[in-house]
Amino acid sequence: MTKPAQVLVVIPHPDDAEFGVGGTVARWTREGKDVIYVLCTNGDKGTNDVNIKPEELAGIREQEQLAAAKLLGVREVIFLRHPDQALEDTPEFRKEIVRLIRMYQPETVVTTDPYRRYLWHRDHRITARVTLDAIFPYARDIHSYPELLEQGLQPHKVKELLLWASEEPNYRSDITDTFDIKVAALSCHKSQIGNNNSPSIEERLRERCTIMAEGEDCELAEAFHREDIRQ
Numbered sequence: 001m002t003k004p005a006q007v008l009v010v011i012p013h014p015d016d017a018e019f020g021v022g023g024t025v026a027r028w029t030r031e032g033k034d035v036i037y038v039l040c041t042n043g044d045k046g047t048n049d050v051n052i053k054p055e056e057l058a059g060i061r062e063q064e065q066l067a068a069a070k071l072l073g074v075r076e077v078i079f080l081r082h083p084d085q086a087l088e089d090t091p092e093f094r095k096e097i098v099r100l101i102r103m104y105q106p107e108t109v110v111t112t113d114p115y116r117r118y119l120w121h122r123d124h125r126i127t128a129r130v131t132l133d134a135i136f137p138y139a140r141d142i143h144s145y146p147e148l149l150e151q152g153l154q155p156h157k158v159k160e161l162l163l164w165a166s167e168e169p170n171y172r173s174d175i176t177d178t179f180d181i182k183v184a185a186l187s188c189h190k191s192q193i194g195n196n197n198s199p200s201i202e203e204r205l206r207e208r209c210t211i212m213a214e215g216e217d218c219e220l221a222e223a224f225h226r227e228d229i230r231q
């Protein structure tokens with residue numbers, strides 16, 4: 001049987017989690033919580049470099065994601081390896097997420113907000129919508145997947161949902177003490193952010209996280225839309 005984890009983070013592309021929830025993940029793992037990453041796509045299209053082949057890029061991005069997760073203290077990274085820009089809201093994808101929720105039995109699930117208006121990456125929208133559906137009702141209900149039940153994967157009720165990149169944030173997480181690790185973890189994604197723009201990445205993030213902390217009793221924060229789930 002799989003050892004349960006308190007937090008499951010469902011991520012569209014390599015580096016999204018570090019931007020969205022990296023500082024909070026570092027704080028959780030410092031507090032002794034187990035965090036599992038589920039990376040849905042292999043990120044093989046996100047480049048302007050025509051000379052790099054998609055499969056080569058996918059391999060690089062996995063290594064970068066593993067390095068970032070290690071810095072943040074993430075227990076395990078699960079790679080679903082769907083092609084970048086090709087996610088669909090299918091029964092198969094939903095079942096993959098349900099299976100993982102039932103395996104790890106997290107109290108908290110974190111993903112991106114699916115309901116940003118206008119331009120929003122399709123993979124983000126679909127990852128998040130499928131994750132929300134997987135939490136409720138599919139992971140919860142005993143008759144949803146008889147075949148999972150046969151494999152010993154019991155229904156599970158998630159208690160809390162956190163969505164990053166939300167247009168309606170209602171919860172701020174203090175990351176003042178873990179901001180430096182968030183920056184270091186993001187810097188592991190060299191194929192996406194380049195080798196020598198760390199100072200500007202840090203400046204940009206500091207500005208963003210300062211704004212997200214406005215009105216709170218902390219210097220730097222990550223903001224989420226939070227749902228307390230009473231199922």
Ligand SMILES: [Zn+2]
Pocket residue numbers: 012013016121124
């Ligand atoms: Zn993304």
